[in-house]
Amino acid sequence: MAAGANTSPVAYTVVVPVYRGQYTLMPLAQQLTDFFETRRLSYQLIFVDDCSPDNSWQILLEIKRQWPNTVTLVKLARNAGQHAATLCGFTFARSQYTLTLDEDLQHPPQEIAMLIATQQKGNLQLVYGQYLTPNHSRLRNLASGIFNRFISAVVPNLYPGFTSFRLIATQLAQQAAALPLPYPFADGCLARLNPKTAACPVTHLPETENRKSAYNWLKLVNHARGIVLGFTPLPLLACACFLCIFFPAAVLFAFFAPHMPFRYFLWLAAATAATAAVFTLAVAWWRKQAAAFAAWQVKEVL
Numbered sequence: 001m002a003a004g005a006n007t008s009p010v011a012y013t014v015v016v017p018v019y020r021g022q023y024t025l026m027p028l029a030q031q032l033t034d035f036f037e038t039r040r041l042s043y044q045l046i047f048v049d050d051c052s053p054d055n056s057w058q059i060l061l062e063i064k065r066q067w068p069n070t071v072t073l074v075k076l077a078r079n080a081g082q083h084a085a086t087l088c089g090f091t092f093a094r095s096q097y098t099l100t101l102d103e104d105l106q107h108p109p110q111e112i113a114m115l116i117a118t119q120q121k122g123n124l125q126l127v128y129g130q131y132l133t134p135n136h137s138r139l140r141n142l143a144s145g146i147f148n149r150f151i152s153a154v155v156p157n158l159y160p161g162f163t164s165f166r167l168i169a170t171q172l173a174q175q176a177a178a179l180p181l182p183y184p185f186a187d188g189c190l191a192r193l194n195p196k197t198a199a200c201p202v203t204h205l206p207e208t209e210n211r212k213s214a215y216n217w218l219k220l221v222n223h224a225r226g227i228v229l230g231f232t233p234l235p236l237l238a239c240a241c242f243l244c245i246f247f248p249a250a251v252l253f254a255f256f257a258p259h260m261p262f263r264y265f266l267w268l269a270a271a272t273a274a275t276a277a278v279f280t281l282a283v284a285w286w287r288k289q290a291a292a293f294a295a296w297q298v299k300e301v302l
Contacts, residue, residue, distance in 0.1 A: 010042040012116075013098045013170065015089030017048050017082045021103035022055040024208065029063045031109040033070070039113075046072045047103075048089045051079040064302055077297035082164070084184035088296045090173040098170045100186075104207065107165045111202040115167040118200040125172050125195035129165035129202035151227055157191040161199060169195070183226040184296075 014032055018025065029045065036043040045067070047060050057075060064071045072092055076085060086100055099115065101107035111129060119127045152160045168190065176189035 008094070010044045010095045011097065012036065012041060013044040013046060013093035013095040014112075015046045015048065015086055015093065015098060015100045016103050017050055017085035017089065017100075018056050018060065018103050019050045019052045019079075019082070019085075020054050020056065021052065022059050024103055024105045025056060025059045025063060028103055028105055028109070029067065029071070033067060035109045035112060042095075043070060044072060044093070044095055045070055046074060046089045046092050048074045048076065048085040050076055050081065050085040061302075073300075073302040074298060075300040077299040080296045081184055083186045084296045086164075086186045087177040087184055087189065088298065090168075090170070090177040092301070093170045093173065095170050098168045098173045100164060100166045100168070102164055106205045106207060108203055108205060111165070112167075114200045114202055115165070118198060119167050122196070122198055124198050125169040126159070126190060126197040127167040128159060128161065128163050128197070128199040130161045130163060130199045131204035132201050134204055154228060155185075155188050155191060157194050158187060159191070159197045159199065162187045165202060183229065185227050188227060 016028070021028075025047070029047075032043075032045055047063070049057050049060060060073050064073050074088060074092060076088065080088070089100075090098060097116075097119070099112060101109070101112075107129070115127045115129055118124065148161065152158050152162070164186075172190065172193055172195050175193055176186065179189050179192060181189060181192075
């Protein structure tokens with residue numbers, strides 16, 4: 001925490017990852033401030049600038065000047081992605097509960113009340129805001145639906161219908177941020193800890209003209225690839241299936257084709273085992289390299 005920053009505990013922390021948010025940050029900060037002050041809830045706003053190429057950092061500095069006691073700014077040294085920025089923000093929280101939402105104003109701050117009520121009713125560690133009607137383009141809704149169903153199916157303990165609008169027990173959030181995982185996927189990190197989880201319906205507002213979603217089909221596919229390689233046993237299961245299918249095939253080939261020289265069977269079996277070993281080593285290498293890259297680097301904290 002920066003010198004002179006307010007370090008007293010509060011009830012709620014809001015972590016907002018920022019990328020190309022110059023037109024939405026100021027109204028979002030105002031709406032969040034109004035929400036908590038109207039309800040007389042103590043709060044902290046953490047904005048994590050993910051090396052945004054626009055004027056976002058200058059807007060954040062103005063927000064800090066207006067609300068110096070409740071706003072914390074974190075600037076990353078390089079672009080690390082939304083999930084890495086979110087996990088980084090968790091480490092600066094000083095509250096009992098942490099909320100996350102996007103900076104594009106599609107998550108109305110007023111809907112935080114629904115998350116809080118759901119958490120208090122069930123004494124939950126994690127609450128997701130599930131959209132009554134997703135307000136992206138049809139193509140984006142289709143892509144997101146396919147992505148969420150696939151990831152929910154392959155990542156253990158992941159809550160179906162997860163979103164970036166969340167309420168989390170801060171202790172849980174900080175434990176998730178400390179996990180040494182090879183790919184920054186906030187919901188996967190939380191799922192590893194198997195928290196008591198539920199969801200509540202929330203409004204999802206349409207995109208504004210000045211702030212379109214940065215996600216597209218290609219980014220969702222790359223995100224899914226990183227999650228599958230980093231969070232699931234699928235690569236190793238694929239290797240095991242390869243061995244289980246092709247090695248017996250080599251044995252059967254040798255049995256039913258005795259006229260073929262035995263060395264062909266040995267070559268086929270050796271090639272099968274070598275391919276599986278290379279694939280396993282490649283996945284292990286990728287996870288090691290990805291873990292080093294996934295570690296966010298903080299450049300400045302205000």
